[in-house]
């Protein structure tokens with residue numbers, strides 16, 4: 001797939017963030033960025049990243065502007081180096097990226113960001129990749145980004161190949177095949193204190209629960225895929241909540257402990273359980289940050305929204321349907 005890139009070649013893409021229902025935490029290979037466990041996610045319509053990549057002459061390294069601010073471009077370079085290799089070019093790129101939601105706060109901005117980057121960079125380079133190839137490329141930036149190439153429900157394979165070629169995501173269902181609503185309680189606007197890459201490395205090195213996390217992941221993946229195939233919302237919700245709490249047990253038993261929750265995070269978990277006790281099927285999931293994502297059926301979203309807004313410490317409540325595949329904007 002060799003293709004020389006012209007200076008000034010540019011493309012823009014949008015990718016939506018995703019939330020894992022069976023979660024990724026831990027790596028097989030840090031260089032290839034392959035995960036130690038598979039994962040299953042839903043892609044969110046309401047949260048996305050728009051990224052423009054422009055290959056330019058005269059740059060001495062890649063440059064990244066994130067939400068208008070200059071940022072370190074090292075992780076972006078990891079992905080762009082692969083694109084340069086495939087295109088036989090030495091041109092560096094200017095990357096302009098913007099999220100329509102809080103960055104680095106547990107809303108998977110690296111997932112949407114690196115998926116948008118993979119698509120925009122390959123498009124700017126004139127490369128046409130399959131979605132599987134794009135998923136593998138996005139994975140090099142961030143494991144969760146491999147899933148954001150796809151809309152709806154996506155399954156990430158941990159893979160076993162030494163070159164990472166079987167570590168990619170694929171779509172299980174399109175968003176329209178099973179409409180669900182995700183109601184997000186924002187409990188903090190700032191960026192999180194410990195990034196996921198560092199956090200999962202220390203969980204693998206220090207938590208006595210890490211072997212159990214690895215051993216039980218395949219069963220959770222099988223069960224969740226079956227719940228999705230059967231459109232069994234209660235089963236899906238129970239499994240998602242269980243897997244989330246298992247992840248946080250792993251985080252809490254890491255040394256030093258990874259406590260991503262704040263008081264409002266915990267209060268929201270109780271509010272969701274109270275809702276369920278009152279007959280509304282709603283289930284929470286939480287990532288490496290303090291926000292609480294609540295899964296419900298579209299018909300119940302107003303009730304869930306009202307209950308979350310009522311929780312002390314919840315700053316904002318957002319809604320999302322399931323989103324589409326990553327796509328080009330130009």
Ligand code: 2P0
Pocket residue numbers: 019020022023024025033039108110111141142143144145196197198286287288
């Ligand atoms: C997930 N998370 O499956 C899990 C749940 C956070 C908690 O994927 O090191 O930013 O860049 O591959 O993808 C966050 O990890 O980590 C993540 P890297 P990433 O969504």
